[in-house]
Amino acid sequence: MAASMNQTLAAGAPASRNIVGSLAGIATIIVIGIIGYYLFPNNLALLTRIIAIALLVLSIDLVTGYCGVATLGHAALFGAGAYAAGIASAHYGASDPLLMTLIGALAGAVAGLISGLIILRAHGLPQLVLSIAVIHLFHEAANKASSWTGGSDGLSGIAPTALLGLFEFDLWGRTAYIYGLALLLIVFVLLQLLVRSPFGMLARGVREDPLRISAMGASVQSVLLRMYVISGVVAGIGGALTAISTQVVGLDSLSFTLSAESLVMLVLGGTGSLYGALVGTVAFMWFEDVVSAANPFHWLTMVGALLIAVVLFAPRGLYGTAAALVQRVKGGRA
Amino acid sequence: MQTVFSIAVDALAYGMVLFVISIGLSVTMGLMRVVNLAHGAFAMIGGYIASYAARDLGLGYAAAVLLAVAGTVLIAIPIERLLYRRIYGAPELTQVLMTIGITFCIIGIANFVFGPTLKTIPLPDTLRGSADLGFRSIATHRIFAIICGLLVAAALWFLIEKTAFGIKLRAAVDNAAMAAALGVRTEFVYAVSFAVAIGLAALGGVVGAELLPVEPYYALRYMVTFLVVVSVGGAGSIPGALLACLLLGAIDTTGRYLAPEYGEFFFYLAVIIIVILFPRGLAGRFK
Numbered sequence: 001m002a003a004s005m006n007q008t009l010a011a012g013a014p015a016s017r018n019i020v021g022s023l024a025g026i027a028t029i030i031v032i033g034i035i036g037y038y039l040f041p042n043n044l045a046l047l048t049r050i051i052a053i054a055l056l057v058l059s060i061d062l063v064t065g066y067c068g069v070a071t072l073g074h075a076a077l078f079g080a081g082a083y084a085a086g087i088a089s090a091h092y093g094a095s096d097p098l099l100m101t102l103i104g105a106l107a108g109a110v111a112g113l114i115s116g117l118i119i120l121r122a123h124g125l126p127q128l129v130l131s132i133a134v135i136h137l138f139h140e141a142a143n144k145a146s147s148w149t150g151g152s153d154g155l156s157g158i159a160p161t162a163l164l165g166l167f168e169f170d171l172w173g174r175t176a177y178i179y180g181l182a183l184l185l186i187v188f189v190l191l192q193l194l195v196r197s198p199f200g201m202l203a204r205g206v207r208e209d210p211l212r213i214s215a216m217g218a219s220v221q222s223v224l225l226r227m228y229v230i231s232g233v234v235a236g237i238g239g240a241l242t243a244i245s246t247q248v249v250g251l252d253s254l255s256f257t258l259s260a261e262s263l264v265m266l267v268l269g270g271t272g273s274l275y276g277a278l279v280g281t282v283a284f285m286w287f288e289d290v291v292s293a294a295n296p297f298h299w300l301t302m303v304g305a306l307l308i309a310v311v312l313f314a315p316r317g318l319y320g321t322a323a324a325l326v327q328r329v330k331g332g333r334a
Numbered sequence: 335m336q337t338v339f340s341i342a343v344d345a346l347a348y349g350m351v352l353f354v355i356s357i358g359l360s361v362t363m364g365l366m367r368v369v370n371l372a373h374g375a376f377a378m379i380g381g382y383i384a385s386y387a388a389r390d391l392g393l394g395y396a397a398a399v400l401l402a403v404a405g406t407v408l409i410a411i412p413i414e415r416l417l418y419r420r421i422y423g424a425p426e427l428t429q430v431l432m433t434i435g436i437t438f439c440i441i442g443i444a445n446f447v448f449g450p451t452l453k454t455i456p457l458p459d460t461l462r463g464s465a466d467l468g469f470r471s472i473a474t475h476r477i478f479a480i481i482c483g484l485l486v487a488a489a490l491w492f493l494i495e496k497t498a499f500g501i502k503l504r505a506a507v508d509n510a511a512m513a514a515a516l517g518v519r520t521e522f523v524y525a526v527s528f529a530v531a532i533g534l535a536a537l538g539g540v541v542g543a544e545l546l547p548v549e550p551y552y553a554l555r556y557m558v559t560f561l562v563v564v565s566v567g568g569a570g571s572i573p574g575a576l577l578a579c580l581l582l583g584a585i586d587t588t589g590r591y592l593a594p595e596y597g598e599f600f601f602y603l604a605v606i607i608i609v610i611l612f613p614r615g616l617a618g619r620f621k
Contacts, residue, residue, distance in 0.1 A: 070426050118606060122613045124426070125369060129565040130609050132558050133602040140599035256558065260434065267431045301442030307435030311428055312420060 022192050025275060026185065033181045037174075044173040046289060048245045051180040054281040055187060055238025056262050058274060059108075062231040064263070065271035066195060067224055068207035071119060072259050073131035076138040077232045079254030080111035081239025083142060083149055086249040090157040091148070097160045097169075097179065101240045108236015109229050111138070116228030120221060132256060139254045154250040158243055169244070176245035183241060187234055191274055194230065203227055207272075268310055270317025279319040339470055341584075341591050347476040349583025350483025351545055355538030356560040357490060357575050358531025364570015365507050365527055368418065369426055371433040373535055374557045375440040380406045380536025381548035382444060385453040395458040399540050406536035407529050414528050422524075437553050445550040453548045455540060475544055482541050486534060490572055503527060507570050566608050568615020577616050581608075 036047050056078045063069045084107030088094040094103065115134045122130055142149045149155050162168045167175045194200050202223055205213045210220045243249050252258060261284070269280020287306060292299040314321040359373040384402035387393045393401065417436060421429045461478050464471040494500040505513040506523045514520045539548065546556055567578030582601065589600040608616070 064427070070430070072430075118610070121610045125363070125561075125565050125569065126609045126613050126615070128369070128426070128430075129562050130606060132562065133605040133609070136558075136598055136602040137606070140597045140602070144596060144599070257554075263427075264431060264434060267427050271427065298442060298446065300438045300445070304435040304438030304440075304442060307431050307438065308417065311432040311435065312417075315424075315428060 022189075025192075026189065029185060029188065029278070030181075037177065041172070044177040045245070046285075048173055048177045048180045049242065050282060050285045051177075051184050052238045052241040052245070053262060053265070053285060054184060054278055055241065056235050056258075057265050057269075057277045057281045058187065058191060059231040059235035059238070060262055060266050061271060061274060061277040062191070062195075062203075062227055062234065063224075064266060065273065065276070066200065066203045066207060067227050069119065069224060069228075070128050071131040072128055072256065072263060073115060073119070073133075073135035073138075074231075074235065074262060075254055075256070075258040076115050076135045077108045077111045077235035078239040078258070078262075079138060079142070079249075080232075081105065081108040081236025082243045082249045082253045083107070083155065083239070084236070085240035085243040086155045086158045087148060089160060089243070090155060095159055095161045097163050097244050100160060100244055101183070101237055104240025104243065105233045105236040108232040108234070108239060110232070111236070112228045112230075112232020113225070116225045116232075120224050120228070131259075135254065135256050135259050139251060139256070142254050143251060149249075149251075152251055154248050156248050158247045158249070160244045160247070169247075173245060176241075180241050180245065183237060187237060188274065188278075191234070195274065199223075199226075264307060268307070268317055270320030270323075273319060273323070276317050276319035280317065283318055337591065341588055343472050343476055344591075345584040345587035346580070347479040348545055348587055349580040350480050351538055351542030352559065352563055352583055353483050353538075353576055353579035354486050354541060355535050355556075356563045356579065357486065357572065358534040359560055360564045360567060360569050360571065360575045361490075361503075361527055362531045363564055365503070365510075366422055366524055368421060369429045369433065369561075370418075371430060371557050371561065372436040372440065372553070373531075374555075374560055375437045375553035376406055376410055376532045377535040377539030377542075377556075378444065378548060378550075378552040379409060379440065380539035381455065381543050381552070382448055382453060383536070384540040384543070385455045385548060386448075388456050389454075395456075395461070398455065399537065402540050403533045403536045406539075407533050410532040411529065414525070418528070437557065441550050441553050444553075448550070450550055453543075455543045455548070457544075479541050479545070482537070486537070487572065487576055494572065499523075499526070562605050566605060566612075566615060568612075568617045571615065571617040574615055574617030581616075 037044070040047060056074065059077065060071065060074045063071060063074075081104035085100040085104035088103045089100055094100065115131070115138075118134055119127060119130045143151055146152075160169055163175055163179055169175045195203075202213065202218060205218075206220050206223050213223075214220050239253060242253065262281075265280040265284040266277055267280070268284055269278065270276030284303075288299065288303060291302045295302075310317070316324060355377050356373070359370060362368060362370060380402040383405040384398040387398040387401045388395060413436065417432065421432050424432075457475060461474050464473050465477060494503060502513065502518045502523050505516070505518055506520050510520050513523075539546075539552075546552065563575065563578050563582055566582060567574035567576075582604070585604045586598070586601045589596065589598070593600070
């Protein structure tokens with residue numbers, strides 16, 4: 001409760017402080033992105049993958065963190081974007097990366113509309129189950145429509161042309177990485193504007209007390225559905241980015257595992273904050289990569305132990321707990 | 335006719351196995367309001383213990399079943415004391431995170447201790463063959479699974495409807511705070527029902543090993559199925575869970591026989607339709 005009060009107060013603080021804070025956040029993302037580029041020049045594929053998943057986790061944060069809808073089926077939106085972008089390139093020759101990203105975003109929005117219409121019919125545990133059913137339906141449908149999607153072999157033959165006609169997608173994935181970073185920054189800035197807009201405030205109101213929002217005359221269902229579509233756009237862009245950077249789309253992009261993992265990343269970082277989504281994604285994927293390389297036999301045990309430790313010692317997620325600590329230190333000084 | 339008959343028998347056996355495993359989840363979920371994604375992991379532990387006892391120690395089937403149930407409960411008690419206690423009443427997302435973490439740990443450990451291969455539980459001769467009904471013959475094991483399911487349902491019905499403990503349990507499900515105020519030791523009720531739930535999961539894991547093969551990713555593969563069954567049936571309701579298991583078992587088995595290339599498409603389509611029509615479950619009182 002106190003945390004949400006603080007958030008509301010912070011959002012009402014002078015606009016100048018907000019802008020300084022956002023600029024600092026954006027600068028941090030750019031700096032970390034550049035450091036990553038020079039520190040892991042041979043591992044840019046992983047970094048691009050992290051960016052794509054970060055977009056998916058941001059999109060889950062929009063519906064889970066800001067609207068309070070628990071979902072274990074969000075990869076449906078991500079996979080729809082990936083497959084749409086991939087099919088556009090492989091079957092229709094629409095291989096311009098910007099066009100593919102746009103198609104991915106559109107497909108994500110449509111998938112968001114469909115799954116939103118289904119998932120929002122229930123609350124609590126049945127809602128969670130509906131979301132699980134949705135991701136399995138998408139998965140089986142993609143598997144069955146193998147003439148379009150390649151089925152379990154995956155969709156290949158995606159060949160994006162040079163970005164803006166200038167930058168070829170090279171073997172080391174430099175172009176893909178920089179393109180992904182630029183996409184992430186644009187999306188992040190737009191989302192920050194969105195969550196501070198009156199619509200974003202309304203969404204938070206729905207999470208806190210849906211009954212009161214409807215008593216105020218706003219339609220809860222329409223707020224949630226609109227947020228679902230927006231979240232589909234974000235996830236679809238992430239999906240399109242994987243299609244462009246890896247040039248292959250597999251059924252795993254529509255899997256329950258991906259949905260569950262990305263929700264775990266969000267909760268790990270902290271729900272209800274865009275930074276939390278980014279921190280959670282980077283922390284989880286980095287940890288997974290290091291541990292599975294160090295000890296392929298025990299990595300799942302360690303990931304599990306990490307999750308348990310987070311619940312026990314950092315219940316608000318890594319970012320949420322760190323932010324609360326900073327707040328306390330500041331409060332102590334003032 | 336042959337197909338219809340074998341579908342019916344397989345569906346019934348599958349539904350009963352689902353029931354034995356997930357009824358514990360349903361009761362604990364109705365009682366403690368915990369979204370326990372690790373329930374399947376305990377069924378898997380039961381399967382592993384039975385397989386170890388029967389194959390490596392050479393014990394009989396009955397002894398293996400008993401050992402599996404007792405062993406799984408023993409393993410579960412410290413986990414409940416140390417971890418589950420912390421998430422009673424926590425938000426759903428926290429519970430999901432914690433129980434997925436527990437599942438991952440159990441999968442990792444099982445993979446390390448028993449290896450990634452499929453484990454079988456050798457059946458005794460009496461359960462191995464097939465029984466002749468005069469006009470058809472059915473695998474004896476299927477009959478055994480169906481009888482186990484019916485026995486569990488009857489025993490639970492008796493426990494919950496006819497005993498003093500059952501009255502306390504129902505009171506705690508309806509309103510835990512009120513029950514505690516009236517002198518019901520809810521802590522004790524929670525502990526006993528958790529143990530019973532885990533024991534049943536282990537029993538289901540062993541009895542159902544022929545239908546749901548025991549391997550390290552068992553916990554993850556069927557986690558969703560159990561959760562779906564509980565949600566469709568309505569958490570905390572035995573008749574609801576039984577109905578849901580039979581219905582979903584029938585849909586899943588029919589789908590696998592008649593349209594295997596669609597995988598679980600029809601199963602999940604049915605789930606969506608049922609949940610939208612009955613948002614509280616077929617006989618639910620959750621929320």
